[in-house]
Amino acid sequence: MSSSLCYESKTPMEECIMSGGNDQLSYTKNSTYQGRVIEVTRPLINEAISEKFLAECLLSGRTICIADLGCSIGPNTFISMQNIIDSITSMYKSIHGQNKTTPFTFQVFFSDHPSNDFNTLFKSLPQDRQYHASGVPGSFYGRLFPPASLHFVHSSFALHWLSKLPEELMDKNSLAWNKGRIDYTNAREEVAEAYASQRRKDLDCFLLARAEELVPQGLMMIVVPARPNGVSHSHILFNILNDILGSCLMEMAKRGIVREESVNSCNLPMYVASIEEIEEAIKRNGSFSIEKMQILPSVSTTDAGLSPQGTSSGIRAIMEGIIKEHFGFEILDELFELYTKKLEENYHNIVSAKVCNLVLMLKRNS
Amino acid sequence: MSSSLCYESKTPMEECIMSGGNDQLSYTKNSTYQGRVIEVTRPLINEAISEKFLAECLLSGRTICIADLGCSIGPNTFISMQNIIDSITSMYKSIHGQNKTTPFTFQVFFSDHPSNDFNTLFKSLPQDRQYHASGVPGSFYGRLFPPASLHFVHSSFALHWLSKLPEELMDKNSLAWNKGRIDYTNAREEVAEAYASQRRKDLDCFLLARAEELVPQGLMMIVVPARPNGVSHSHILFNILNDILGSCLMEMAKRGIVREESVNSCNLPMYVASIEEIEEAIKRNGSFSIEKMQILPSVSTTDAGLSPQGTSSGIRAIMEGIIKEHFGFEILDELFELYTKKLEENYHNIVSAKVCNLVLMLKRNS
Ligand SMILES: Nc1ncnc2c1ncn2[C@@H]1O[C@H](CSCC[C@H](N)C(=O)O)[C@@H](O)[C@H]1O
Ligand SMILES: Nc1ncnc2c1ncn2[C@@H]1O[C@H](CSCC[C@H](N)C(=O)O)[C@@H](O)[C@H]1O
Numbered sequence: 001m002s003s004s005l006c007y008e009s010k011t012p013m014e015e016c017i018m019s020g021g022n023d024q025l026s027y028t029k030n031s032t033y034q035g036r037v038i039e040v041t042r043p044l045i046n047e048a049i050s051e052k053f054l055a056e057c058l059l060s061g062r063t064i065c066i067a068d069l070g071c072s073i074g075p076n077t078f079i080s081m082q083n084i085i086d087s088i089t090s091m092y093k094s095i096h097g098q099n100k101t102t103p104f105t106f107q108v109f110f111s112d113h114p115s116n117d118f119n120t121l122f123k124s125l126p127q128d129r130q131y132h133a134s135g136v137p138g139s140f141y142g143r144l145f146p147p148a149s150l151h152f153v154h155s156s157f158a159l160h161w162l163s164k165l166p167e168e169l170m171d172k173n174s175l176a177w178n179k180g181r182i183d184y185t186n187a188r189e190e191v192a193e194a195y196a197s198q199r200r201k202d203l204d205c206f207l208l209a210r211a212e213e214l215v216p217q218g219l220m221m222i223v224v225p226a227r228p229n230g231v232s233h234s235h236i237l238f239n240i241l242n243d244i245l246g247s248c249l250m251e252m253a254k255r256g257i258v259r260e261e262s263v264n265s266c267n268l269p270m271y272v273a274s275i276e277e278i279e280e281a282i283k284r285n286g287s288f289s290i291e292k293m294q295i296l297p298s299v300s301t302t303d304a305g306l307s308p309q310g311t312s313s314g315i316r317a318i319m320e321g322i323i324k325e326h327f328g329f330e331i332l333d334e335l336f337e338l339y340t341k342k343l344e345e346n347y348h349n350i351v352s353a354k355v356c357n358l359v360l361m362l363k364r365n366s
Numbered sequence: 367m368s369s370s371l372c373y374e375s376k377t378p379m380e381e382c383i384m385s386g387g388n389d390q391l392s393y394t395k396n397s398t399y400q401g402r403v404i405e406v407t408r409p410l411i412n413e414a415i416s417e418k419f420l421a422e423c424l425l426s427g428r429t430i431c432i433a434d435l436g437c438s439i440g441p442n443t444f445i446s447m448q449n450i451i452d453s454i455t456s457m458y459k460s461i462h463g464q465n466k467t468t469p470f471t472f473q474v475f476f477s478d479h480p481s482n483d484f485n486t487l488f489k490s491l492p493q494d495r496q497y498h499a500s501g502v503p504g505s506f507y508g509r510l511f512p513p514a515s516l517h518f519v520h521s522s523f524a525l526h527w528l529s530k531l532p533e534e535l536m537d538k539n540s541l542a543w544n545k546g547r548i549d550y551t552n553a554r555e556e557v558a559e560a561y562a563s564q565r566r567k568d569l570d571c572f573l574l575a576r577a578e579e580l581v582p583q584g585l586m587m588i589v590v591p592a593r594p595n596g597v598s599h600s601h602i603l604f605n606i607l608n609d610i611l612g613s614c615l616m617e618m619a620k621r622g623i624v625r626e627e628s629v630n631s632c633n634l635p636m637y638v639a640s641i642e643e644i645e646e647a648i649k650r651n652g653s654f655s656i657e658k659m660q661i662l663p664s665v666s667t668t669d670a671g672l673s674p675q676g677t678s679s680g681i682r683a684i685m686e687g688i689i690k691e692h693f694g695f696e697i698l699d700e701l702f703e704l705y706t707k708k709l710e711e712n713y714h715n716i717v718s719a720k721v722c723n724l725v726l727m728l729k730r731n732s
Contacts, residue, residue: 123480
């Protein structure tokens with residue numbers, strides 16, 4: 001295992017924007033960051049696609065099955081899948097000669113919640129794709145595929161979503177009752193612990209399912225926001241942004257625009273695990289070796305072309321659904337106006353916050 | 367090959383309603399017919415799932431892959447897929463003992479045009495399904511799956527759709543110019559020949575693709591409206607219904623409500639092939655043996671619970687899209703009012719028309 005556990009604190013909002021996979025706006029604004037992700041992940045994929053991996057693929061038939069878990073509607077997922085295929089193809093050619101055509105057929109499984117807009121995904125599939133495309137509806141915290149049927153699993157900016165909220169957060173008699181907040185960042189320790197515990201269970205389910213679905217020597221690349229060991233929740237950009245959103249809601253509660261109880265019962269189903277927590281989950285599971293572990297480089301605010309307004313829109317794209325459900329859509333405009341204002345006020349905090357996106361390349365043991 | 371080439375002329379509208387896979391109404395009204403389809407196809411599936419087939423499945427891994435081509439949005443597709451799985455499971459148990467659980471995992475591919483509403487399909491997947499579900503967008507006239515990756519292909523009430531319209535129909539200089547009609551039924555011979563020729567090409571593409579995708583000994587069950595040899599187009603219910611729709615449009619053209627040119631350029635992209643034409647395509651292809659060939663029993667009008675009004679709604683559900691595109695949605699209500707009236711007037715024709723739905727069980731040669 002070679003890992004370069006460093007992190008940068010240079011800049012801000014890319015990760016929230018990346019998570020805004022459901023929003024067209026955030027995609028177009030986000031090509032710079034996606035470019036960087038590709039720069040970092042491509043050599044990682046190239047290294048992982050070894051001769052041994054190819055031999056294993058040939059053993060299990062000539063069809064290489066690749067899955068993207070939490071694919072959203074594209075176009076990122078199309079880029080990622082193409083990268084993996086390109087990498088396999090060029091590895092094959094580098095062994096067998098540039099003029100040889102690969103004997104492989106590729107089957108790509110785009111997977112996300114059944115509520116994902118697969119219709120849009122299917123309609124925007126690249127015309128010139130060299131693979132058989134397929135959509136798989138379901139949660140990646142459960143089994144999605146037959147045993148030993150996948151050669152390469154990919155998942156980016158999705159694994160920080162929890163399968164469900166810890167119940168204690170809504171229980172007034174629990175120390176983890178999350179009064180006046182929608183996240184764990186500056187909350188009582190018990191709140192963060194409830195989140196962390198759910199994260200542990202979820203990661204265990206995810207890894208268990210994938211261990212069954214991957215062929216021996218199969219690869220899994222994960223890109224996920226993470227918290228560097230020793231850094232507190234409140235120094236992570238992702239958390240700061242969520243926390244500010246919660247404080248806006250509380251301000252609106254004080255002004256009587258939303259009910260305070262609604263804020264108490266609203267909690268965001270996401271958690272940025274520490275690098276240690278992620279490594280421990282992999283060890284606990286025992287079926288994977290960590291081939292590579294790396295932090296994505298940050299992008300400067302200017303490069304990403306982001307302003308407090310842009311960040312606000314990006315976060316709105318992700319959170320709108322959750323907020324609407326709890327507070328009704330009427331509050332959205334006012335909430336995000338206030339949010340933009342608060343982001344402006346806190347801009348120094350935001351610019352200096354830690355952004356850490358982890359890239360992991362795991363290999364299924366034989 | 368054992369075939370029972372008989373046909374019944376008893377009743378009417380079931381096939382059009384079955385084709386109305388996109389319309390909720392037509393499904394609910396159609397449970398009687400679906401029940402009959404299951405009655406007929408179940409023993410066919412049971413017979414085809416031989417010990418040899420199971421052995422072949424075990425050889426190619428323990429995952430049995432089943433595809434439904436032209437699946438629409440359910441629920442019919444869910445019933446069909448469950449039937450096939452049940453049949454395989456009970457065959458396994460009858461060989462290895464009732465208490466043995468099957469060593470198989472099932473992977474079901476629901477396939478249809480990319481414009482099909484996969485979102486609805488995915489949201490209505492049976493909760494208690496014992497298979498991994500997956501959606502595959504694309505035309506079944508091309509390749510959809512990796513080579514030798516499917517064990518069982520199913521397609522019902524979909525193969526009478528053409529991949530495209532023969533161009534001659536729109537060419538004023540061609541003898542196949544289809545002036546004043548939207549189908550081939552009472553048209554010049556050249557029109558029907560143009561349709562038949564497109565049907566030939568399409569069937570060839572379909573069979574070629576499936577021959578590549580099915581494993582040796584793999585099975586393919588097709589249910590499709592067909593024309594008994596020697597019976598003319600104009601005696602087939604399916605055709606009568608389309609032809610009456612065309613005559614309604616021409617009547618509206620005479621009244622100045624639609625343009626006659628629009629009727630000239632509107633042609634329905636479907637063709638009911640004769641049983642002979644279908645058999646010939648299979649022979650031409652050469653990769654399949656016909657294990658079984660049978661005509662579905664008809665359902666009486668009363669059983670199907672259908673009236674001219676019901677038939678009109680069923681046909682509207684199928685044709686609305688095509689009509690809207692050519693004539694605008696404004697004409698729909700008037701058109702289908704007129705259509706209902708004409709169906710009432712022609713009810714004796716309709717009740718005495720030939721309905722012939724063919725069920726084919728094909729086996730991929732080794
Ligand atoms: N438990 C779960 N199972 C499947 N998908 C999930 C999930 N939790 C979150 N997701 C999905 O994860 C996606 C995160 S957005 C990320 C999209 C894409 N991978 C990219 O990198 O741009 C969303 O589409 C969301 O629906
Ligand atoms: N070339 C093609 N490729 C894929 N699907 C097609 C097709 N031509 C027609 N279809 C689909 O075939 C379906 C016919 S409706 C039949 C639905 C279902 N099989 C049943 O038996 O109830 C429609 O959903 C239509 O979109």
